Amino acid sequence: xxxxxxxxxxxxxxxxxxxxxxxxxxxxxxxxxxxxxxxxxxxxxxxxxxxxxxxxxxxxxxxxxxxxxxxxxxxxxxxxxxxxxxxxxxxxxxxxxxxxxxxxxxxxxxxxxxxxxxxxxxxxxxxxxxxxxxxxxxxxxxxxxxxxxxxxxxxxxxxxxxxxxxxxxxxxxxxxxxxxxxxxxxxxxxxxxxxxxxxxxxxxxxxxxxxxxxxxxxxxxxxxxxxxxxxxxxxxxxxxxxxxxxxxxx
Amino acid sequence: xxxxxxxxxxxxxxxxxxxxxxxxxxxxxxxxxxxxxxxxxxxxxxxxxxxxxxxxxxxxxxxxxxxxxxxxxxxxxxxxxxxxxxxxxxxxxxxxxxxxxxxxxxxxxxxxxxxxxxxxxxxxxxxxxxxxxxxxxxxxxxxxxxxxxxxxxxxxxxxxxxxxxxxxxxxxxxxxxxxxxxxxxxxxxxxxxxxxxxxxxxxxxxxxxxxxxxxxxxxxxxxxxxxxxxxxxxxxxxxxxxxxxxxxxxxxxxxxxxxxxxxxxxxxxxxxxxxxxxxxxxxxxxxxxxxxxxxxxxxxxxxxxxxxxxxxxxxxxxxxxxxxxxxxxxxxxxxxxxxxxxxxxxxxxxxxxxxxxxxxxxxxxxxxxxxxxxxxxxxxxxxxxxxxxxxxxxxxxxxxxxxxxxxxxxxxxxxxxxxxxxxxxxxxxxxxxxxxxxxxxxxxxxx
Numbered sequence: 151x152x153x154x155x156x157x158x159x160x161x162x163x164x165x166x167x168x169x170x171x172x173x174x175x176x177x178x179x180x181x182x183x184x185x186x187x188x189x190x191x192x193x194x195x196x197x198x199x200x201x202x203x204x205x206x207x208x209x210x211x212x213x214x215x216x217x218x219x220x221x222x223x224x225x226x227x228x229x230x231x232x233x234x235x236x237x238x239x240x241x242x243x244x245x246x247x248x249x250x251x252x253x254x255x256x257x258x259x260x261x262x263x264x265x266x267x268x269x270x271x272x273x274x275x276x277x278x279x280x281x282x283x284x285x286x287x288x289x290x291x292x293x294x295x296x297x298x299x300x301x302x303x304x305x306x307x308x309x310x311x312x313x314x315x316x317x318x319x320x321x322x323x324x325x326x327x328x329x330x331x332x333x334x335x336x337x338x339x340x341x342x343x344x345x346x347x348x349x350x351x352x353x354x355x356x357x358x359x360x361x362x363x364x365x366x367x368x369x370x371x372x373x374x375x376x377x378x379x380x381x382x383x384x385x386x387x388x389x390x391x392x393x394x395x396x397x398x399x400x
Numbered sequence: 401x402x403x404x405x406x407x408x409x410x411x412x413x414x415x416x417x418x419x420x421x422x423x424x425x426x427x428x429x430x431x432x433x434x435x436x437x438x439x440x441x442x443x444x445x446x447x448x449x450x451x452x453x454x455x456x457x458x459x460x461x462x463x464x465x466x467x468x469x470x471x472x473x474x475x476x477x478x479x480x481x482x483x484x485x486x487x488x489x490x491x492x493x494x495x496x497x498x499x500x501x502x503x504x505x506x507x508x509x510x511x512x513x514x515x516x517x518x519x520x521x522x523x524x525x526x527x528x529x530x531x532x533x534x535x536x537x538x539x540x541x542x543x544x545x546x547x548x549x550x551x552x553x554x555x556x557x558x559x560x561x562x563x564x565x566x567x568x569x570x571x572x573x574x575x576x577x578x579x580x581x582x583x584x585x586x587x588x589x590x591x592x593x594x595x596x597x598x599x600x601x602x603x604x605x606x607x608x609x610x611x612x613x614x615x616x617x618x619x620x621x622x623x624x625x626x627x628x629x630x631x632x633x634x635x636x637x638x639x640x641x642x643x644x645x646x647x648x649x650x651x652x653x654x655x656x657x658x659x660x661x662x663x664x665x666x667x668x669x670x671x672x673x674x675x676x677x678x679x680x681x682x683x684x685x686x687x688x689x690x691x692x693x694x695x696x697x698x699x700x701x702x703x704x705x706x707x708x709x710x711x712x713x714x715x716x717x718x719x720x721x722x723x724x725x726x727x728x729x730x731x732x733x734x735x736x737x738x739x740x741x742x743x744x745x746x747x748x749x750x751x752x753x754x755x756x757x758x759x760x761x762x763x764x765x766x767x768x769x770x771x772x773x774x775x776x777x778x779x780x781x782x783x784x785x786x787x788x789x790x791x792x793x794x795x796x797x798x799x800x801x802x803x804x805x806x807x808x809x810x811x812x813x814x815x816x817x818x819x820x821x822x823x824x825x826x827x828x829x830x831x832x833x834x835x836x837x838x839x840x841x842x843x844x845x846x847x
Contacts, residue, residue, distance in 0.1 A: 168599050192596070198788075198792050199785065199790075199791075199792075201788065202784075217731045217808075221791065221797065222788060222791040222792045222799065223791045223792075223794050223795060223796050223800075225792075226792055226793055226794035227794050231792075234792075237789070238783075238785055238786045238789040239791075240786060240790075240803070240807050241803070241807050241810060241811065242806060242807040242810030242811065242814075243803055243806070243807050248790075248793075248803075251799065251803070252793035252794050253792075253794075255793075255794040255795050255796060255799070256794035259794065288718065291807075293777055308793060312793065312794065390545055
């Protein structure tokens, strides 16, 4: 599914990723944990293709294809989805319009017929119901006036609607209370299948109680420092990241 | 008389140019013209030395010689004129001449007068004398003096006491389609009597090739308890110079709402002087501008909150691309005894190119001590995080940009209280955007 080889990336001239190696097979969920400033969010932006995040070395092979030259919208159409840590508010654009545009853009790109209004609404209703979201949230402008939990739920709704092959969840647990965390996790788990993979980026172990990973990686100082099973997350929770940063534990 | 190099034949020539001017036989009107010519002669064209013209120079007038309109310049075939749809009446002018064949005022309700100014001068000169010049307060505006001097027939909208117009009336002003550069000077008059209500939609469109200079003046009297909504779309051509001077007076408990959507014209300036001179008067004076290429758009306004308990709100937002330039100069003046005034002013501009420029000058001048007033201005670029957010959902870059531009202008357009007009204007915004991949219909349906 995803093979990252010796990935180097810079942001505003500063090297943040210094040789990341990572392989995610179809159906797997990988967690990437690490201290603040370790390059977790940079990795997610680089994978999604954000401008200003420059790959200076190495390769990102997704479904057998090198991604590094593709625009973000092309990557989305090929099935990559990034759930944002801080979802963006877009005043004046109704959430349902935004979702409709996204779905049809992706379908156009894939050479599929666009969904008409009725088909789209039917599909959307079913998804919102699963995620315990109100129709009212669809009418409101994208993320405007949403609580932290609603914003994250909206990210998961977008994910559910776009049905990505590779989902990258960037600190999806931040700012969530336990109920919201459960709902969001259920949404993510509902998408788990032998064909889909996820990269769950998180600072804390808590989210991994709900989204149980196949593998856990520690990202620090721009490199994967350690890889293990789900028990590694518990270990990190206990000992902190000090072993990987060269700093004293707090 | 000073030389007027931008006009063939000067101010005199305009009057003798083989055309009949409205109200030629009326002594008071002749006096007004003469005084206008005298004033313009003394003032001359505005220069950047004047504070109010620091950022806008009427450059096309430097190197073009315009011919005042004469018979025939309005005869060109025009079709596909813009409209908001179901209207109570419609007047179409081409190069400043009324086109009866394209106009329809046959179904106006009782108590509504909507027609060309020359007709009013012929049928009801006493009423015209009483109202023309009655709202204008200052005589230091050169472009208004020029309009006085050259005054052509614009339109008249007169709604009698208590009459409520349920449908809008519509004006279409078409420019271009001439071999020579032409100039015209429409004079418009709007009188909404006490407790009457009306909505006016004005479309200014440029067609084909041909430079033109339109210098309009409009007086608006919104009497006590009346509601008047004034909506304008300025989609002039890239060879157009559009200058519009507006004077409005808003009476007790009356509402004057204005929205100016500027989306085309080589050089345009709308200058408004609004006086809230009755308690409870409200003015919503808003607009949006979208300019590209070398277009220059100036919105200048002076709102005088002259008596206690008045309110005004001003929201102007714009998008500038290429080397386009916009000017926003807004001043709210609160008179010494105008307590409890509530005045708000906001100007925001999105710069899509490094060469685009906005000069913004929001001002409050407050002499009362118990008021609530605020003003603000910002300019910036498209939010790159928002752009990435949309693109990461598969939305192509051009479409994502358009969505963000619409999102940005949306809250200015939200100030339009007439829902239908708001939709029509949003549709115009959508079609101005560079990639027409975004369908207006879809936007509306899901909103």
